[in-house]
Amino acid sequence: MSNVTMQQFDIDPSYSQPIKLQINLSYDGFTLATNLALPRRGVTVLFGHSGSGKTTCLRVLAGLERSATGRVVVGDSVWQDSERNIFMPTYTREIGYVFQESSLFPHLSVFDNLNYGYKRIGKHKRQIELEDVCELLNITRLLERRPNQLSGGEKQRVSIARALLTSPKLLLMDEPLSALDNLIKAEILPYLEKLHQRLSIPVIYVTHSIDELARLADHVVMFSNGQITRSGKAVDILCDPTFSAQFGERSGAIFDTKVVKKEIDDITLLSIEDGPILYVPKRHEKIGDKVRCRILATDVSVCIDYPKHSSILNILEATVEQIVESHRIGELLLILELASGIKLQSFVTARSIRLLAIKPGTSLWVQIKAVSIC
Structure with missing residues (x-):
């Protein structure tokens, strides 16, 4: 051998x-x-x-x-x-x-x-x-x-x-x-x-x-x-x-969710491990069915204060776990952890990190467009 x-x-x-x-x-x-x-x-x-x-x-x-x-x-x-x-x-x-x-x-x-x-x-x-x-x-x-x-x-x-x-x-x-x-x-x-x-x-x-x-x-x-x-x-x-x-712009997070509700305006509610709720466009699955969700780092933005009057439906509280170098100049990758333990990623410019004084341990709000969740 x-x-x-x-x-x-x-x-x-x-x-x-x-x-x-x-x-x-x-x-x-x-x-x-x-x-x-x-x-x-x-x-x-x-x-x-x-x-x-x-x-x-x-x-x-x-x-x-x-x-x-x-x-x-x-x-x-x-x-x-x-x-x-x-x-x-x-x-x-x-x-x-x-x-x-x-x-x-x-x-x-x-x-x-x-x-x-x-x-x-x-x-x-x-x-x-x-x-x-x-x-x-x-x-x-x-x-x-x-x-x-x-x-x-x-x-x-x-x-x-x-x-x-x-x-x-x-x-x-x-x-x-x-x-x-x-x-x-x-x-x-x-x-x-x-x-x-x-x-x-x-x-x-x-x-x-x-x-x-x-x-x-x-x-x-x-x-x-x-x-x-x-x-x-x-x-x-x-x-x-x-x-x-290696993953480049396709970097992101996956997790399994469960369909918990369907609303009359063609929005489906998904629960993440019986914790946070995600709002997504209408899904064909039945109540109780499992749905694999993927959220790309390019589709996640962050705010220090809770955003009001936003068109974005998914606003979740998170903590910054890590800040790492990105594959592109002037950009950094945030590793974010929700209260449930689920991790997300977000590509953010180095300028935004500096202006918002974001560092490991910072509590903030993440925004995820419903139409971007696949």
Whole structure:
């Protein structure tokens, strides 16, 4: 095994029977070194720039990199252990794999593409039925079509359905939206959110898109040049100023909220962990449903005194936790903490910091436009 040092990340005690990857892989001047424990629930996003090692890590997990050395353990099942000469081939690992391109069989209808893997799974092992996955991904009307009669978004939804119908214990997704334009990405993301909410299958999702990370991730692994720079909960990493330069203008905070009220003037009220209330434009979710919210640092302004007669609906009290350098000259990044413990970020000019005498510990008011909360 290579002598590359692997950073050890502590195992969250809530990760019962986690996915463990202790792997080294070297080729053509590139070395991937991992020592990870990942949750077997929700969506884990492997994030980093192109060439950082995230797809290679996914391929190791899938058993597509035979030259990798080390251990891969999923729950109580050992998929790879170089020292004990154990290597489970890909077809025995009970995974679903969604590639960047749809990879559908062109000579088969959508129904036959879906049925190809589904009929090979014993009835006692099936976790999801064909009718259910078609409804979930809204592809029932496409069943008689051939792949060349589908849009890019439709092809990818069929590919996801096909992977799910193999009843995988783990769903691996390798930048499934990267080949699609922004309109089609916006069409597919709500379906991926529904998968997250309604299915218990853990997902490992590779992307370099901050927007996809913010919408989908429960857990994040940050990659850089084959090394893992951070592994942890998405809510913590997205608000960590360490990565503000990497996230740039897409820096901000995410948190899960719950729909608590719908008002007659098309405003929906969301509660943050039964604490602060956010006002947002009308949402289609029902009372009690969960909604992932994202607030960009560029959409948060601060006031020392409570602002009166403002068009901005969301005005919350907060304390300045940190002031850090921004990626742009003349600008600083405030890390703000609400009374509930939720953290926000705000890009503010250095002049405003000076004129308002803002420093760590300062109490102030944050303003967030309702229409900017996504």
